[in-house]
Amino acid sequence: MGRWQPDSRGRLQEAALALFAERGFDQTTAAEIAAQAGLTERTFFRHFADKREVLFGGSEVLKDRIVAGVAGAPKSNPPLDAVARGLDAAAGMLGEFRRDLASQRHTVIAANPELRERELAKVGDYAAAVATVLRRRGVGEPQATIAAEAGMTVLRVALERWAGGHDDRGLAVVMNDAMTQLRMVATDS
């Protein structure tokens, strides 16, 4: 351990991810997370509504960033190019996280069907929000939903590759590459 100590929230997240990874999500309590972080259970609940929020607490902010990225794309951008702006924004935010923590989070979620369903539902929320922005930009249906969902597929695949340790490059590069792969897969016929 270096001399630098992260803030309480960061220490709780680190402790939670370590315990989830070691014992499993269901076998870990908020009290144990707090103890591991050298903090009280009360402090835990000042930062998180429950232990699941340690994993999903950032998802509303992430959704807002993605939506802002899409909404801010030049008017002339075709739908999937606008979605790519949203993915750039997501990569900018997520890429700042420590990759070892992102990787632990990924492993914990992959191991638990309920958490996997929750994660899919969150990404489904992002897709619905992105489709709404695209419709506001004048994109019709089903194009808006298809572009939004395809973009969120790119997000999930890139995150999986990056956090899963299958690709050592930065998240923005991995994301960009996944988008290129989608375009190639879709044109190859």
Next chain:
Amino acid sequence: MGRWQPDSRGRLQEAALALFAERGFDQTTAAEIAAQAGLTERTFFRHFADKREVLFGGSEVLKDRIVAGVAGAPKSNPPLDAVARGLDAAAGMLGEFRRDLASQRHTVIAANPELRERELAKVGDYAAAVATVLRRRGVGEPQATIAAEAGMTVLRVALERWAGGHDDRGLAVVMNDAMTQLRMVATDS
């Protein structure tokens, strides 16, 4: 009511969907479904493990059909063309259902976050199975996962349009059209 009576399983499905749509999924019991169908609760549990299975009971068969469709595509087919064969198989199976029942099912699931998560997870299972078949056909990663996930996006969008009453054509046509839209969205840049 005509003179024809569907089998017990079909009567239970019809009764369940009507009650789910009328009262909500959580407010409906297996006993009520059985009573509505003029059958005993014991008969209900001979056909379904629980009331959720009325909505999701066919999903393993559907997954097998999709996988068989992809696996049976000509070796020369690029990944997304092979996936399209799987979607044809899905449309063939699902298109045989009565559209009014598919529409009720769609409405019931859309109204319930837990059921929505379950439905997304099922489609995620299909995507994982399709990606496995594609890898067996020699497709690398991330192309296999991207093609599989993009294909399942097409499935979901088409089902939503068809069962949601946004498109009056047959499911196979709606599915085919959604695939074309995906290809257009992906090339437009």
